[in-house]
Amino acid sequence: MKYEKEIARRRTFAIISHPDAGKTTLTEKLLLFGGAIQVAGAVKSNKIKKHATSDFMEIERQRGISVATSVMSFEYKNILVNLLDTPGHKDFAEDTYRTLTAVDSVILVIDSVNGVEEQTRRLMEVCRMRDTPVIVFINKMDRDGKYPFDLVDEIEKELNIQLHPLSWPINMGKEFKGVYNLYDKSLLLFTPNQKSDEDNSLQIPDIYDKLLDEKVGERDVKQLREDVELLEGVYGALDKEDYRAGKVAPVFFGSAVNNFGVKELLDTFIQIAPEPLGRDTDKRYVDPQEDKFTGFIFKIHANLDPRHRDRIAFLRVCSGKFQRNTFYKHTRIDKDLRFSNPYSFMAREKEIIEDAYPGDVVGLFDTGQFKIGDTLTQGEMMQFTGIPTFSPEIFKELVNKDPMKTKQLEKGISQLTDEGVAQLFTQHGGNRKIIGCVGELQFEVIQYRLLQEYGASCAFMPLSFYKACWITGDKKKLEDFVRFKQQNIMTDKDGNLVYLAQSEWFLNTERQNNPDIEFHFTSEFKTQKNN
Ligand code: G4P
Numbered sequence: 001m002k003y004e005k006e007i008a009r010r011r012t013f014a015i016i017s018h019p020d021a022g023k024t025t026l027t028e029k030l031l032l033f034g035g036a037i038q039v040a041g042a043v044k045s046n047k048i049k050k051h052a053t054s055d056f057m058e059i060e061r062q063r064g065i066s067v068a069t070s071v072m073s074f075e076y077k078n079i080l081v082n083l084l085d086t087p088g089h090k091d092f093a094e095d096t097y098r099t100l101t102a103v104d105s106v107i108l109v110i111d112s113v114n115g116v117e118e119q120t121r122r123l124m125e126v127c128r129m130r131d132t133p134v135i136v137f138i139n140k141m142d143r144d145g146k147y148p149f150d151l152v153d154e155i156e157k158e159l160n161i162q163l164h165p166l167s168w169p170i171n172m173g174k175e176f177k178g179v180y181n182l183y184d185k186s187l188l189l190f191t192p193n194q195k196s197d198e199d200n201s202l203q204i205p206d207i208y209d210k211l212l213d214e215k216v217g218e219r220d221v222k223q224l225r226e227d228v229e230l231l232e233g234v235y236g237a238l239d240k241e242d243y244r245a246g247k248v249a250p251v252f253f254g255s256a257v258n259n260f261g262v263k264e265l266l267d268t269f270i271q272i273a274p275e276p277l278g279r280d281t282d283k284r285y286v287d288p289q290e291d292k293f294t295g296f297i298f299k300i301h302a303n304l305d306p307r308h309r310d311r312i313a314f315l316r317v318c319s320g321k322f323q324r325n326t327f328y329k330h331t332r333i334d335k336d337l338r339f340s341n342p343y344s345f346m347a348r349e350k351e352i353i354e355d356a357y358p359g360d361v362v363g364l365f366d367t368g369q370f371k372i373g374d375t376l377t378q379g380e381m382m383q384f385t386g387i388p389t390f391s392p393e394i395f396k397e398l399v400n401k402d403p404m405k406t407k408q409l410e411k412g413i414s415q416l417t418d419e420g421v422a423q424l425f426t427q428h429g430g431n432r433k434i435i436g437c438v439g440e441l442q443f444e445v446i447q448y449r450l451l452q453e454y455g456a457s458c459a460f461m462p463l464s465f466y467k468a469c470w471i472t473g474d475k476k477k478l479e480d481f482v483r484f485k486q487q488n489i490m491t492d493k494d495g496n497l498v499y500l501a502q503s504e505w506f507l508n509t510e511r512q513n514n515p516d517i518e519f520h521f522t523s524e525f526k527t528q529k530n531n
Contacts, residue, residue, distance in 0.1 A: 014086050017108065018110075022257070027072070071363075084099050108137070112253075126390075152165065165251045166238065191258075280384070294318045322342070322355060324355065341365060385524060395434055396463055401459055435460065469498065481514055
């Protein structure tokens, strides 16, 4: 347990939300608290604006900028907080899902007016696969949103998670007065545009204290007392272990843009959020306290500038100590590699680092040797698991427009899919190639990059498939199924069999008709639960 102290002072997490709920604003306020940025507005360039949705170059340019803010590290009350950024645009949702494999907990932002939205649901599904601990921040309390009890109800039902309010609002919208913090028994009064270093909280250990009447007013104090009594009766004290096991999600109310409730969120976060956690491999569980270094690649970012073809691979350190200029085993290709310029991300500055500890994220220059999920160790041959690929939602056939450049096209598509830009499926027993993505934009990105970086010209022919399912089961039954459904059977890049379903109806019918075959919605079958 050489690095116990370093591990104990780290918290690695991500903020997730449906676009526009306030993720960027909250990120910025947390960075202000952590002293990582000095002025509001510094994080804005990271956000992909709505009007840019048709312009993928602009989006990629902004993603380029976002490399610098992919990991934002700051110190707060002696805790080193690593905040991993996730793209706001839904077409890049896969990036977000993968980033979630590298964090130990998340803060989920929900807009009090809109409640649970489409992206909120999908992100939570991914969190649930790994039982990631979640703290919910209900934002925009300065607007007339849904009634708090209704919101709690809606979130519990829609996201299928038990909530535990740790703060409770006093009114909302124009009448919003603040929140009562049930965790440390204090009252936080709302003032619009509160400064980050202002502390407006008053300790009120007993909700029947006269001070509360004075501060909140007769009408609202009555309601607050009723609410708090009800909440304390229903929820009691927070069980930290239930939160850490992903069973219960603490809830805070606030207004990020007004800097309200953010400090309470951060203070509680550093107290309850888990330290860097261990991870499973195909051989054994790796404990972060182990002396020997291990880590995995969860994201690869290419440089779109044709003069700089380098890519950056993001490594999450899982155990031991990562050191610069030291040879590590790249287990998939059984090769020893060493990195002379690994860097960390301190707010917007890239810094070459000498070492890193569990929970840290290191940027490694990649000349094409990495793909998502690759593992580095001090020699032990194993591979981290739990970094699955999800079923794409849009499928198109890849058409080669320049037969003279077939080799370049194959190489290009292979490398781009290693990066996780899209998934490649090849017709089983044939050569037809189908690309699957989460968003339309990725097809534009692929077409552009194939031409710019590989000189290969391609087109995409739309296909009407609904989902890709990895299939396993009894050998004979599988062979029969593959023969009957030839048109719909593909193999992924690792040679696994994949069934492309035309619609939900087809999929359900095939599942019913073939009880001996298992249909999986992610590429990693063993860790799957909700299937
Ligand atoms: P996102 O990253 O989740 O997509 O959301 P972002 O933080 O960009 O916030 C979306 C919009 O919501 C922004 O307004 C932001 O100012 C606003 N917002 C964030 N927190 C609050 C809050 O507590 N109360 C209210 N009323 N609004 C909030 P915008 O007009 O889209 O952008 P901007 O022009 O303000 O940058």
